[in-house]
Amino acid sequence: MNATLQKETRATNERETQFVSPEVNIYETKDGYILEAEMPGVNKEGLEITLEGNEITITGHRHTEPLSSQALFHESHNADYQRVFELDPAIDTAKVSARMDQGVLKLTLPKSERVKPRKISVD
Amino acid sequence: MNSLARWQRPELSMWPGFGRLTSLRDEIDRLFEEPLAALARSSQLLSGWTPAFDVCEDKDNFYVRAELPGMRKEDIELSMHNGSLSISGERKSDEALKEAEVYRSERFFGRFQRTISLPTQVAVETIKAQYKDGILSVTLPKAEEAKPKHIDVKVS
Numbered sequence: 001m002n003a004t005l006q007k008e009t010r011a012t013n014e015r016e017t018q019f020v021s022p023e024v025n026i027y028e029t030k031d032g033y034i035l036e037a038e039m040p041g042v043n044k045e046g047l048e049i050t051l052e053g054n055e056i057t058i059t060g061h062r063h064t065e066p067l068s069s070q071a072l073f074h075e076s077h078n079a080d081y082q083r084v085f086e087l088d089p090a091i092d093t094a095k096v097s098a099r100m101d102q103g104v105l106k107l108t109l110p111k112s113e114r115v116k117p118r119k120i121s122v123d
Numbered sequence: 124m125n126s127l128a129r130w131q132r133p134e135l136s137m138w139p140g141f142g143r144l145t146s147l148r149d150e151i152d153r154l155f156e157e158p159l160a161a162l163a164r165s166s167q168l169l170s171g172w173t174p175a176f177d178v179c180e181d182k183d184n185f186y187v188r189a190e191l192p193g194m195r196k197e198d199i200e201l202s203m204h205n206g207s208l209s210i211s212g213e214r215k216s217d218e219a220l221k222e223a224e225v226y227r228s229e230r231f232f233g234r235f236q237r238t239i240s241l242p243t244q245v246a247v248e249t250i251k252a253q254y255k256d257g258i259l260s261v262t263l264p265k266a267e268e269a270k271p272k273h274i275d276v277k278v279s
Contacts, residue, residue: 023229023230024227024229024230025225025227025228025229025230026225026226026227027220027223027224027225027226028223028224028226029220029222029223029224033226034220034223036193036217036230038192038193038230038257039192039257040190040191040192040256040257040258041190041256041257041258042256042257043256063256064188064256064258069179069180069181069186070179070180070181071177071178071179072178072179072180072185072242073176073177073178074177074178074179075175075176075177076175076176076177076188076190077175101193102192102193102194102195102254102255102256102257103190103191103192103193103256103257103258104192104193104257
């Protein structure tokens with residue numbers, strides 16, 4: 001099964017918004033896929049996940065307040081996070097679930113029942 | 124930007140960013156202290172993790188903010204030594220996914236350490252730290268003697 005969360009297409013900057021791309025890990029288990037995305041500074045409320053066709057878009061809005069006082073150094077980005085993935089058709093999009101824990105999004109994308117490996121017992 | 128650029132596994136990364144210089148220095152320090160074999164096993168010369176830091180100050184405090192997504196609070200260590208703040212820790216991968224097939228691996232797991240020296244003395248006993256939404260925020264009050272003083276001079 002090589003049609004995974006296959007090719008990744010970068011979000012087009014239609015609205016002139018600048019995004020940074022979160023770092024992700026993607027795993028496949030027999031039940032489905034797990035996607036972890038690093039989005040420090042984003043909580044549950046700042047998270048937006050949209051499914052459209054066979055594409056899933058993850059957007060994370062940071063809620064950290066900008067550095068108010070005098071900055072000595074500044075390495076973090078202020079931009080929001082966004083990344084788009086193409087989904088394996090085997091994924092049951094109705095059952096996708098998401099969890100946010102300490103700035104890491106964990107998406108669980110189960111495969112639909114009909115594509116899961118099944119044992120057929122012989123009578 | 125080409126999306127393939129992100130593809131490289133962290134351990135193959137040959138481009139240490141600016142922030143990596145500190146960890147490179149730490150590695151060089153270690154190079155002289157540890158047998159080479161031990162280093163080869165755990166070497167992060169070419170990879171490693173240098174979390175992004177923001178440091179700012181006002182009249183009374185220094186504020187350090189570090190992006191450390193996906194850690195457990197108890198795996199983060201903070202220490203002060205000679206006016207330098209060290210933040211270190213270990214990020215562990217999800218045991219439940221050990222057996223899973225990996226399709227993409229961009230996140231770093233393992234130990235990291237970063238040290239920043241603060242320009243003035245801080246009151247070590249009253250340092251406060253909070254970890255929320257993957258961001259560690261540390262407030263370091265400046266020592267009384269380091270604060271700018273305002274002296275009223277009366278001119279008569």
